[in-house]
Amino acid sequence: MMDLLNILLSDSFWAASLRIATPLIFGVLGALICERAGVLNLGIEGIFVVGAMCGWMAVWLGAGLWGGVLFAALAGAFFGLLHAILTVPLGLSQHVSGLGITLFATSVSYYTYRTALPNVSSPPRIEPFQALDIPVLSDLPFLGPVLFQQTALTWLALLMVGLVWYVMNRTALGVAIKAVGDNPDSVDAQGLSVYGLRMGAIVAGSALMALGGAFLTMSAFDAFFFGMVNGRGWVCIALVIFASWRPGKALLGALLFGAFDALQVRLQTEMGALVPGQVFLMAPYILSIIALVIAARSADYPRALLTPWFKGQR
Amino acid sequence: MAELTALRLIGLSKCFGSVIANDNVSLTLAKGEVLALLGENGAGKTTLMNMLFGHYLPDAGRVEVADETGTLHPLPLGHPQAALAAGVGMVHQHFALAENINALDNITLGSEPLLALKRDRRSARAKIEGIIERSGLSAPLNVPVGRLSVGERQRVEILKALYRDARILVLDEPTAVLTPQEADTLFENIKAMTKDGLSVIFISHKLREVLAFSDRIAVLRHGKKVGEMATAEADEKAIARMMVGADTPKVARRDMAPGMPILKLSNVSVGGRSQRDRLKGVNLTVHAHEILGVAGISGNGQSGLANVISGLAQPEGGSLSVNDTLVTRPGPGAMVRAGVGRIPEDRHHEGIVGAMSVAENMVIERLDDPAIQSRGLLKRDAIQANAEKLAKAYDVRGPGVTAPSRLLSGGNIQKLILARVFERGPRLILANQPTRGLDMGAAAEVGRRLLEARARGAGVVLISEDLDEILGLADRVVVIRDGNLVEAGSHDREKIGLMMAGEPA
Numbered sequence: 001m002m003d004l005l006n007i008l009l010s011d012s013f014w015a016a017s018l019r020i021a022t023p024l025i026f027g028v029l030g031a032l033i034c035e036r037a038g039v040l041n042l043g044i045e046g047i048f049v050v051g052a053m054c055g056w057m058a059v060w061l062g063a064g065l066w067g068g069v070l071f072a073a074l075a076g077a078f079f080g081l082l083h084a085i086l087t088v089p090l091g092l093s094q095h096v097s098g099l100g101i102t103l104f105a106t107s108v109s110y111y112t113y114r115t116a117l118p119n120v121s122s123p124p125r126i127e128p129f130q131a132l133d134i135p136v137l138s139d140l141p142f143l144g145p146v147l148f149q150q151t152a153l154t155w156l157a158l159l160m161v162g163l164v165w166y167v168m169n170r171t172a173l174g175v176a177i178k179a180v181g182d183n184p185d186s187v188d189a190q191g192l193s194v195y196g197l198r199m200g201a202i203v204a205g206s207a208l209m210a211l212g213g214a215f216l217t218m219s220a221f222d223a224f225f226f227g228m229v230n231g232r233g234w235v236c237i238a239l240v241i242f243a244s245w246r247p248g249k250a251l252l253g254a255l256l257f258g259a260f261d262a263l264q265v266r267l268q269t270e271m272g273a274l275v276p277g278q279v280f281l282m283a284p285y286i287l288s289i290i291a292l293v294i295a296a297r298s299a300d301y302p303r304a305l306l307t308p309w310f311k312g313q314r
Numbered sequence: 315m316a317e318l319t320a321l322r323l324i325g326l327s328k329c330f331g332s333v334i335a336n337d338n339v340s341l342t343l344a345k346g347e348v349l350a351l352l353g354e355n356g357a358g359k360t361t362l363m364n365m366l367f368g369h370y371l372p373d374a375g376r377v378e379v380a381d382e383t384g385t386l387h388p389l390p391l392g393h394p395q396a397a398l399a400a401g402v403g404m405v406h407q408h409f410a411l412a413e414n415i416n417a418l419d420n421i422t423l424g425s426e427p428l429l430a431l432k433r434d435r436r437s438a439r440a441k442i443e444g445i446i447e448r449s450g451l452s453a454p455l456n457v458p459v460g461r462l463s464v465g466e467r468q469r470v471e472i473l474k475a476l477y478r479d480a481r482i483l484v485l486d487e488p489t490a491v492l493t494p495q496e497a498d499t500l501f502e503n504i505k506a507m508t509k510d511g512l513s514v515i516f517i518s519h520k521l522r523e524v525l526a527f528s529d530r531i532a533v534l535r536h537g538k539k540v541g542e543m544a545t546a547e548a549d550e551k552a553i554a555r556m557m558v559g560a561d562t563p564k565v566a567r568r569d570m571a572p573g574m575p576i577l578k579l580s581n582v583s584v585g586g587r588s589q590r591d592r593l594k595g596v597n598l599t600v601h602a603h604e605i606l607g608v609a610g611i612s613g614n615g616q617s618g619l620a621n622v623i624s625g626l627a628q629p630e631g632g633s634l635s636v637n638d639t640l641v642t643r644p645g646p647g648a649m650v651r652a653g654v655g656r657i658p659e660d661r662h663h664e665g666i667v668g669a670m671s672v673a674e675n676m677v678i679e680r681l682d683d684p685a686i687q688s689r690g691l692l693k694r695d696a697i698q699a700n701a702e703k704l705a706k707a708y709d710v711r712g713p714g715v716t717a718p719s720r721l722l723s724g725g726n727i728q729k730l731i732l733a734r735v736f737e738r739g740p741r742l743i744l745a746n747q748p749t750r751g752l753d754m755g756a757a758a759e760v761g762r763r764l765l766e767a768r769a770r771g772a773g774v775v776l777i778s779e780d781l782d783e784i785l786g787l788a789d790r791v792v793v794i795r796d797g798n799l800v801e802a803g804s805h806d807r808e809k810i811g812l813m814m815a816g817e818p819a
Contacts, residue, residue: 171430176428183413192428
């Protein structure tokens with residue numbers, strides 16, 4: 001019991017939680033924007049892989065770290081546009097299109113990687129984002145290591161939470177996105193474009209998802225390898241329900257998951273002799289399922305989620 | 315008043331596939347005038363208005379709208395944005411409101427630049443409050459629209475149009491969901507606004523309000539304009555004849571003495587997540603040879619009452635008996651066996667299985683009948699013969715009894731359900747909104763069948779939002795409000811309306 005308390009009070013635990021949560025924050029925000037507009041984006045897992053691969057490769061080819069971030073976002077936006085065209089004006093099944101995007105984007109990423117580097121056995125490394133060392137603030141006890149020694153991408157993720165909250169709650173654009181996900185007719189009757197709003201939301205959301213992937217190769221690790229996304233996209237799809245489609249609760253959900261994950265790593269080293277390691281590995285997922293069961297009972301889905309809309313059919 | 319023209323529709327036509335929805339329709343609307351657009355379901359009223367508002371692109375014809383100075387300009391067709399800019403506002407029959415945002419946001423949606431970083435909510439609110447003051451149409455602005463009542467939502471819809479400086483207001487069946495008092499208030503507000511130069515077109519089925527509140531009447535039938543007259547010179551009979559193209563036989567209703575009690579609810583309560591499903595200790599008796607009308611504003615427990623009687627909901631308290639036999643284990647099967655016939659509210663989803671054929675749907679409530687099956691195998695020939703017989707007797711028209719039932723029109727689906735219910739000779743008939751969305755001919759047929767069942771000795775529970783229907787058919791009227799039933803004691807429209815609204819009569 002003392003051990004657990006020691007872990008929970010250590011700054012390294014909380015720093016790790018925030019680090020693990022960062023890609024999830026990007027992913028949940030991205031999924032949140034898509035679903036608020038009424039479109040489920042199951043391409044998220046594949047878009048994570050694309051973001052991870054493109055960000056890494058751009059840096060490896062000499063584009064610079066921020067160049068890599070930009071390239072990853074553009075690649076994510078491209079696959080988002082594909083999903084948007086298939087599901088919005090063409091009105092195809094959002095499940096099928098999303099899963100197709102995931103399979104396609106994952107394979108294309110691996111293919112590109114293999115074609116570019118046919119003969120390497122160990123993945124080439126890049127120089128990733130370094131921890132920001134903010135004078136004075138970094139030296140604060142506890143808060144310093146937890147908050148002010150993270151990388152720039154973690155800060156970008158936190159900034160995005162605020163930005164998405166502001167857009168959703170304080171701007172006309174946010175009102176229109178929420179309305180188009182609830183009742184597209186309301187938007188159409190007021191002379192706004194349902195297709196434009198939905199497609200724009202999917203493209204923007206997908207770009208954010210790709211940043212989650214880019215964080216993995218450009219901040220958490222320094223190389224791209226197969227299977228590195230490892231279901232993080234699917235976790236985001238679950239977390240967005242836990243968050244009831246609200247940015248603040250999305251941050252909370254991502255942090256909670258990050259904390260579970262950081263905790264299981266530490267418990268594994270502490271108690272690995274007693275309990276098989278796999279039990280700890282699955283703990284975050286089991287806890288997420290429990291949290292979801294509780295939260296999803298009262299979930300207030302966007303009413304038009306999954307429902308295609310066609311002009312002139314009322 | 316100088317007759318300034320506000321709007322001209324010239325030769326509008328629209329086809330959907332092989333169906334002609336509008337055929338060369340022309341209309342003129344004067345400034346400050348209230349024009350009522352009448353016609354049966356499928357006559358093309360809504361299509362015409364949707365073309366005016368830009369939801370549909372006409373195949374032929376044009377529209378001219380007057381600007382502030384009274385000069386007519388051609389309206390670019392097929393763009394709601396253009397219609398809004400020209401001063402045309404439309405209130406749809408099915409509200410086009412987003413329920414997760416508040417009324418203020420719904421009203422201002424689309425009138426602000428989307429990419430602006432800040433919104434000017436204060437001046438928007440001031441403008442809306444000004445409109446509310448002038449028009450008398452009030453609604454809470456800060457609450458998510460999902461929590462507003464139907465009447466409030468409708469006022470939000472009208473405010474939406476007025477906020478966009480509409481000079482021409484189109485209302486598609488505005489009173490379908492309102493109490494008589496709410497409807498009267500609405501029209502009084504509209505009348506007041508026409509004094510300031512607003513022109514109004516409203517679509518309605520209800521002759522009473524058309525005669526009371528319009529200046530002029532235009533009638534559509536089968537997509538064509540078949541008549542136009544000043545309301546002052548119109549009479550109910552002439553309009554009805556124009557709408558259906560012939561005299562409709564008024565449903566003859568003979569007085570009858572009620573017989574023994576068929577259905578008894580004693581202190582029945584039903585829980586449920588929403589108000590529409592809840593019943594709070596209801597007592598109700600329906601006799602043989604009696605039609606009991608249940609009046610009320612939608613969402614006051616009608617679903618709960620219907621679900622209890624059809625066995626879909628389990629009462630939490632109280633008891634339920636049919637034919638003096640206590641129903642101990644209520645369930646849909648038990649109620650069907652006890653002799654309850656159900657005409658459900660949502661005929662497309664709860665009345666039929668759309669993917670199954672018309673013939674199969676006709677026997678779906680009697681699958682244990684040896685005439686239909688033996689040892690679990692269906693007798694296809696018997697089912698087919700039964701369907702052909704019923705389709706003829708009940709005039710179910712469509713692509714044939716072997717076609718999937720979803721291909722039938724709404725009126726024919728209802729006839730299918732009537733055939734299925736009445737063929738079993740039920741002791742009690744639950745008719746929930748049986749004529750909603752049906753045209754006058756089909757509605758009259760439903761009324762005739764219900765009266766026939768009453769003459770045969772059945773009891774009927776008629777739940778309807780159309781007070782005229784209840785007053786025309788029911789022997790006795792109860793009002794449902796907030797999960798409670800109150801005996802109306804009379805057929806007085808004014809009194810029942812007040813009871814529906816929850817005011818002491």
